Amino acid sequence: GAGVSQTPSNKVTEKGKYVELRCDPISGHTALYWYRQSLGQGPEFLIYFQGTGAADDSGLPNDRFFAVRPEGSVSTLKIQRTERGDSAVYLCASSLTRGETNIQYFGAGTRLSVL
Amino acid sequence: GDSVTQMEGPVTLSEEAFLTINCTYTATGYPSLFWYVQYPGEGLQLLLKATKADDKGSNKGFEATYRKETTSFHLEKGSVQVSDSAVYFCALSDLYGNNRLAFGKGNQVVVIP
Numbered sequence: 001g002a003g004v005s006q007t008p009s010n011k012v013t014e015k016g017k018y019v020e021l022r023c024d025p026i027s028g029h030t031a032l033y034w035y036r037q038s039l040g041q042g043p044e045f046l047i048y049f050q051g052t053g054a055a056d057d058s059g060l061p062n063d064r065f066f067a068v069r070p071e072g073s074v075s076t077l078k079i080q081r082t083e084r085g086d087s088a089v090y091l092c093a094s095s096l097t098r099g100e101t102n103i104q105y106f107g108a109g110t111r112l113s114v115l
Numbered sequence: 116g117d118s119v120t121q122m123e124g125p126v127t128l129s130e131e132a133f134l135t136i137n138c139t140y141t142a143t144g145y146p147s148l149f150w151y152v153q154y155p156g157e158g159l160q161l162l163l164k165a166t167k168a169d170d171k172g173s174n175k176g177f178e179a180t181y182r183k184e185t186t187s188f189h190l191e192k193g194s195v196q197v198s199d200s201a202v203y204f205c206a207l208s209d210l211y212g213n214n215r216l217a218f219g220k221g222n223q224v225v226v227i228p
Contacts, residue, residue: 004158033215042119042204042218043159056213091159095214102214106151106159 002026004107006092012113013082021077021110025094032075033104034067035091043091049075050097082114117142119205121219129227130197136190136222138179138205146207148172148181148188149216153202162190162203200226 005024013019025032031050035043045059049069057067064082069075079086089111093104122137140146150162150172163172168183177192188205205219 031214035216040220042206042220043216045215045217048213048215050213056215059215093159093216103161103164104214104216105161108158 004092004094004105006090006107006110008110009108010111010113012115014115015082015084017082017114019079019082019112021079021090021112023075023077023092023094023107025073025075025092026105027073028096029094029105030072030097031095031102031104032069033093033095034075034077035093037089037091037109039088046077046090079112082112084114087112087114117146117207117209117217119207119217119219121205121222125223125225127225127227128195131194132226134190134192134195134199134224136203136205136224138188138190138219140186140188140205140207142186142207142209144209146209148179149206149208150177150179150188150190151204151206151218153204153221155201159204195224195226197226197228200224 007022034046037043048056052072064080067077089109091109093106095102095104118141120139147166149164151159152162163174165172165181171180179190202221204221206216208216
């Protein structure tokens with residue numbers, strides 16, 4: 001597709017359940033980022049992939065959160081034992097690479113609601 | 116760590132008025148600075164950027180100048196339209212590090228006809 005695609009657009013789950021959020025980056029973009037945006041706040045960094053490897057996962061809040069990008073394209077953010085505090089919009093962005101020409105392009109996000 | 120501070124509260128103004136949204140930053144090194152915009156029902160879009168001190172980014176009538184001496188990157192537009200109603204986020208990144216973006220809280224701008 002032409003842009004970053006995130007699915008589902010909305011996800012409602014119950015406390016304690018497991019969820020997976022998918023991100024399909026722009027074709028050819030080697031860098032992929034996940035951010036979390038709580039209500040009334042700016043997006044906060046979670047994890048960064050360069051190719052298949054997680055180059056920086058320092059933003060993941062705890063070990064319930066995990067992300068993969070096995071073939072260097074699509075990425076999945078996985079949240080175990082969801083809590084009400086995990087409710088937020090999860091944003092994915094991709095870019096060609098690092099450096100001055102690097103611009104991050106964002107998807108529309110997945111709105112996660114934990115009941 | 117690196118951080119961005121935006122002025123508090125929503126901004127409401129009349130069409131053709133002058134818009135300023137303040138943004139200041141704290142960073143080690145020499146970050147690049149960005150303004151992103153989020154229109155209702157849409158994803159974040161890059162509005163403009165500046166990669167070094169004294170650079171001016173501009174797009175769609177919006178401008179912002181990278182001021183190292185005041186650590187600021189204020190957004191301005193001389194004459195706003197109703198279609199400019201959106202949430203505006205200031206952000207910074209180290210383009211030669213991992214390029215992670217640090218965002219401010221955002222400002223809701225409402226332009227009244």
